[in-house]
Amino acid sequence: MDFNLTEDRQMLSDTVRRYLADQYDFDTRYGVLDAAPFHSPAKWAELSELGLIGAFVPEQQGGFGGTGFDITTIFEELGRGLCPEPMLAALMSARAAADCGATALVEELVTGGKRIALAVFEPNADSLALIRTSADKSGDHWVLNGRKSVVYGLPGTDGVLVSARLDEGLGLFLVENPETVDYAMIDGGGAGELILDSATAICLSENAVDIIESVLNAGRLALCAEAVGVMEVLVNMTVDYLKQRTQFGRPIASFQALQHRTVDMAIEMEQCRSITILAASKLGSDAEAKYIAMAKNLIGRAGTMIAEECIQLHGGIGMTWEYPGSHYAKRLMMIDHQLGDHYAQLHRVMES
Template sequence: MLADSLSRLLADRCDPALRMKVAYAAPYHSPELWAALVEMGALHALVDEDHGGFGGAGFDIATVFEALGAALCPEPVLPALLAARLLVAAGADAGPLLAGDLRYAVGLFEMDGTALDEIETTADGGRLTGRKSVVYGGPGADRFLIVARDGARLSLHEVAASDAQVLPYAMIDGGGAAEVILDAAPARLLMADAGAAVQDALDAGALALSAEALGGMETALALTVDYLKQRRQFGRPIGSNQALQHRTVELVTEIAQARSIVILAASRMGTADQSRSVSMCKHLCGRVAQRVAEEAIQMHGGIAMTWEAPVSHYAKRLVMIDAQLGDADHHLHRVMAGLQAV
């Protein structure tokens, strides 16, 4: 029911023209579509019933984000998911976030990359100093959840956007991110030892991105197959070319493998095998997403490089998904290193 309702809403309100209109220009999404998603309860699906939602399990997350990916939805649902996981873990009230009264963004990583042990933002006497890079959903956020270092531990703090310097910009796919600079910014401590909660949020985010990639890959493949049937050359559809048929079948097979591992990772959320399964999932989906993006562009030809072709926007989003919250190589290394925070 959730998948059907969300898919219908996005089909009515989020066509490729919307992303072309809102991408690359502040606020990097559609406030009207965001309000519609909040009203239908999409954010509530990301949190369990005990904390004000009606979902929160792995399959709830995967269902929401697969629909978002299929529609190429530009809304900042990923930062809402990350923030919700952290607020719930900290015992804080997630109600204002779920109701759309407050927008949160999460400051995780810094300029050196995606390693938690490289975090240098410091907390001293209720004030934070440091810089958070590529903060998803940073433009327009009311509050930031900032991960800082407190000796050997990671702590979680809440900072009002008005107390930080926020430098917004668009990523390569048009989605909004920001640099958040903290100079003795006043902060409220939410968790003194937040390492496990941060890793859980990262796992949920990686699952969400994998499911979003799955939805995007399915649509990119459908666009490509449709183009192969319609585009004619030498008096026949180019889809009659056997080499192109074989390449298309290979994509179908790889996307099916990606769907299987998304299902596996979703089923293992909340278990001891959560992180390992999610990293395996993000690694495989990242590789497949890159291939689908490249093949879709090549089989479309030059038209796929134009702004007007929806497939070009799907390709950019698929490439960006691989880079977010650790790329395929990062997650492969995590699995190989026994899931240490590397």
């Protein structure tokens, strides 16, 4: 089997990598971490112009990609660049809108004219079956009541796609100008709490369970690919540090015990890369949930191990705010907790 990128995807990968290297250095990242909306609207517009959001949506739905490998190609580069732009929210909201047949909305999202987030989970609801946000018909529009928690990419959005309970089933609704409580995430980027108090909404689908599950799987796949990109940079950064740091008159990279530890990390990283490729090949199939859950379970466990090892091998500098390695390690550990940690994914595998 050929694991190399196609020519088109290689061009996309190279474009994103060059842009992030030239236009989104760590000084830019530091500048957006502590101030709302916790990303750069100017850089977001430039990324949209590069066509990244369009690559998340199939051509027949208004985009020009939409496959698992289109998603992993972009997110692996975002991981390498440790980019805090709300691309995960863009991926999930664009695919959800496309699956609901909201063509005009998809066009606005793809061109960067509008940015929305996807709000699914609640403070006491970590699965679709437990969602209690309600949707009631009032005349010719819908009214939503409830609360959504840790909505990725929420600060500064033009609207939110919200999952809400109907009399029968689960629907997906668009809420414009939402009431939010925004905050920065500790690993970069923004999130927020969504307060729905008789909020007026537009119904995109009255039976959206399959759509939401599919969108969440795409988001989990994206996180797996991002983690692979983060791992690669962090492991290489650690190896370079070991070559430069001297002890007892020679580089500590020459110590066999440390070599064994770096080899273990490299093996885990390549296993994560392989299972992400497998999961990407299954996106859109009946088996996508199982394989994506398997990938995220492995990456959650391996990512934590690699992050901890890299920090320990660096010593004190690995814990400092000024050193980029600490930010990569933090992001790698937090990816495990997004859209269900490795324990939740293990249960998904057992249930499939």
